[in-house]
Amino acid sequence: MRILLGVGAGIAAYKSAFLLRLFTEAGHEVRVVPTAASLEFVGRATWEALSGHPVSTGVFENVPAVEHVSLGRWADLVVVAPATADLLARAASGRCDDLLTAALLTVRCPVLLAPAMHTEMWQHPATVANVALLRERGVHVLDPEDGRLTGADSGPGRLPEPPSIARAALALVAPQDLAGRRVVISAGGTHESLDPVRFLGNRSTGRQGYAIAAACAARGASVEIVSANVALPAPTGVTVVRVETAEQLRSAMHAAAADADLVVMAAAVADFRPARRSAAKLKKDGGEPEPLRLELNPDVLAELTAARRPGQVVIGFAAETGDAETVLRLGQEKARRKGADLLVVNPVGESTGFGDVGTTVTFLDSRGEIVGAAEGSKDQVAAALADAAAAVLTDRLTEPGRTVARGGLD
Structure with missing residues (x-):
């Protein structure tokens, strides 16, 4: 995809370098396309x-090259970050006194503006009116975050972090193949108490589950996360139910899955x-x-698969250790044992798989056959999983003898 990245003259311009890297x-x-003044910052x-x-x-x-026209025609998506108060004002009034604002008048693709400024500027009636006018015209304007600003100031006006901007922007051009579908995702790692202070747990951070939730929401789904001990902000438009133990996650997932079209068990549920x-x-x-004597926890994925209703798709994860051959073999055995529609197999370790690191996954069907793979960031893997889930849902809904109704099956 071709993305035009505009950069306004704010101290937060340095974050846009990270945003650019995420896109590339x-x-x-x-x-x-930076403004001339923004070059004072980057x-x-x-x-x-x-x-x-x-x-x-x-x-x-x-x-x-007549760039003010050619850039607008070239772009599939426009993102402006940071969008300063001045830039918002010029865009709202239709001014075109530099290349960026001139290009904004020629684009016909989705436009996302990510404002960043001091709180007083963000809350000024002129800025409020400019944002309202831009939104009325179909421009997508993010609300800034509440946090540390320049100097000692703090309040609403902070530029959202690059991954949040990237997800919001790419959602504008994402396929809406999950529109009308209800998706339930488990994320994080369960904690099993030894005493009031200590617990047995694992290294899962919930990043992959949250990325899947964001990807599904961007494609039009109504998404709920059953979140086990995750310290991440909820993706935009996603409902979060917080749990701690495997039993709590089990109860929440069974309740949430009752009317879900797609169930994704991405959480690392403690086996014992x-x-x-x-x-x-x-x-x-x-x-x-x-x-220390241990006892088995319930197999939540196997239970959800056994309770799967007609038309529902269940996807599980298998985090395995060992070399590539061992990881795949263990994943195939688990796929046949669990019977989920898809099993996502990924190698894990102390510095592999968990946290903000890239990963490599293999998609297996219920027979253990390889049906796909993905590699890259958590967001990239989530996008690939959303593609696979949408394809399985479509196949399931068009099986002979089934008729598709609004919001589900008849």
């Missing part, structure tokens, strides 16, 4: 090096829990500790 690493071609050389394209700020640069929970903190008394 996802395979998109990006042209950067220089032209940075934008040219990161994008691989020359950078212009005025309509009298590279005149033969302590057979006995101490009512008081376990203390050292100078002797050897008592052996």
Whole structure:
């Protein structure tokens, strides 16, 4: 996809370098159009090096290319970050006194503006009116975050973090193949208490589950996350139900899955829990500790698969350790045992799979056959999973003998 990235003259312009990198690493071609004043914050050389394209700020640069028109026709998506109060005002009034605002008058693709400014500027009646007018015209304007601003100031006006901007922008051009569908996703890792202070847990951060939720919501789905011990902000438009233990997750998932079209078990559910929970903190008394006896937790994925209603699609995850051959073999055995429509197999370890790192996954069907694969960031894997889920849902809904009704099956 071709993305035009506009950069306004705010201190948050440095974040747009990270935004640019997110877009290019996802395979998109990006042209950067900064305002002249923004080059006081991030220089032209940075934008040219990161994008691989020359950078212009005025309509009298590279005149033969007529860039203020050609850029607008070239772009599939426009993102402006940061969008300052001045830039919002010029865009709202239709001014075209530099290359960026001139290009904004020629584009016919989706436009996302990500404002960043001091709280007083964001809340000023002029800015409020400009944002309302832009939204009325169909421009998508994000609300800024509440947080630390320039200097010691804090309040509404902070530029959202690059991944949030990227997700919101790409959602504008995402296929709406999950529109009208209800999706339930588990995310994070369960904690099983040993005593009031300690627990058995795992390294899952919930990033992959939250990325899947954002990808499905961007494609039109109504999404609910059953979130086990995750310290991440909820994706836009997604409902979050917070749980701690495997039993709590089990109850929440069964309740949420009852009327879901798609169920994704991305959480790392502890296989075992302590057979006995101490009512008081376990203390050292100078002797050897008592052996820790464990008991099995319920197999939530197997239960959801067994309870699957007609037309419903269930997707599970298999986090395995070992070399590539071992990971695949273990995943295939689990796929046949669980019977989910898809099983996503990924290698994990202390520095692999968990957290804000890239990952490699393989998609298996219920027979253990490889039906797809994905590699890259959590967002890229989530997009690939959403593609696969939408395809399975479409196949399921068009099976002989089924008729599709609004919001589900008859």
